[in-house]
Amino acid sequence: MTYLPQARRFDWSNFGIRLVSTVVLIPAVLLAVWTGSWLFLLLLSVAVALLAIEWASMSAPRAPIRVSAAVTAAVLGGVFVAYTGEHQLAWGVASLGALAAALIARGVAERPFDAAYGVIYIGIPCLCLVWLRATPQGEWWTMMLLAITWSADIAAFAVGSALKGPKLWVRFSPNKTWSGFIGGLLAGALVGALMASLPLFRLNLAAAAAIGLAGGLATMAGDLWESMLKRRFGVKDSGDLIPGHGGLMDRVDGLMFAVAVISAARLVNHLGWGH
Numbered sequence: 001m002t003y004l005p006q007a008r009r010f011d012w013s014n015f016g017i018r019l020v021s022t023v024v025l026i027p028a029v030l031l032a033v034w035t036g037s038w039l040f041l042l043l044l045s046v047a048v049a050l051l052a053i054e055w056a057s058m059s060a061p062r063a064p065i066r067v068s069a070a071v072t073a074a075v076l077g078g079v080f081v082a083y084t085g086e087h088q089l090a091w092g093v094a095s096l097g098a099l100a101a102a103l104i105a106r107g108v109a110e111r112p113f114d115a116a117y118g119v120i121y122i123g124i125p126c127l128c129l130v131w132l133r134a135t136p137q138g139e140w141w142t143m144m145l146l147a148i149t150w151s152a153d154i155a156a157f158a159v160g161s162a163l164k165g166p167k168l169w170v171r172f173s174p175n176k177t178w179s180g181f182i183g184g185l186l187a188g189a190l191v192g193a194l195m196a197s198l199p200l201f202r203l204n205l206a207a208a209a210a211i212g213l214a215g216g217l218a219t220m221a222g223d224l225w226e227s228m229l230k231r232r233f234g235v236k237d238s239g240d241l242i243p244g245h246g247g248l249m250d251r252v253d254g255l256m257f258a259v260a261v262i263s264a265a266r267l268v269n270h271l272g273w274g275h
Helices: 012-035 038-059 064-083 087-107 112-134 138-163 178-196 205-233 248-270
Strands: 167-169 173-177
Touching (some): 012 038, 038 248, 064 087, 112 248
16 A cells, blocks of 8 residues: 655644734735725736746746746736736737747747746736726626635645545645545635625626636646646745745745636626626
8 A cells, every 4th residue: 555645734833924924915915906006006017026036946047037037028018018908919918928038048048938838827817817807896806716716725725634635646746635625615616605695796696606616626726736837847835935935926826727717707707697
């Protein structure tokens, strides 16, 4: 019988640091999302730059500054265009930016595909997020995105730590369990349904629960995908930006997948489903 390691126990030694980081960051994010003003664009721009730095430090160790600058410029070019309301043009700008980033990486003896993929990996969720926030009731949809992502992530960790059991995918993430996976899905669906109960949010209960379930699944898929990327590049964390949490990418990996899924649901909802 093959021995499988037990799920990691909660690290109480840095709990205080993690709590302080969370208390500081969450209100800032919620304020920026709710107002949708220049603060939202500023927060997103800073996040893009930090994610690009982390991506370049993992994927382009010989020339991280040039590659991170190329990835940042490519993604922000698309974000700024999208913020003006030209969403289709924004995708074209980001695509050209990915090509430019690949050429720059090739010029400094780094892997062109990794630079281009960095633009895609960071750019798609950012463009989706700008579009989602700009739609009617976009503040509610974006809040639902955050609530689903955070609840699925927390529930997956809490349930997995409490119940343990069979591992989900030992090769890439030995601490994740099937019990945590199911707990995350249920939490996402529950939070989605709770959002539908808000009187000002126009979304029926069944549709909201389905979106929550899909968002929870995407959250955990994003987490696993980043684990695969880190394993490929031979790093434990994407960085050490957030005390007690690691890099920014370690905190938003699930959100990066979930925003694309919930944006797709919003598009279908805009066409008449879920009212």
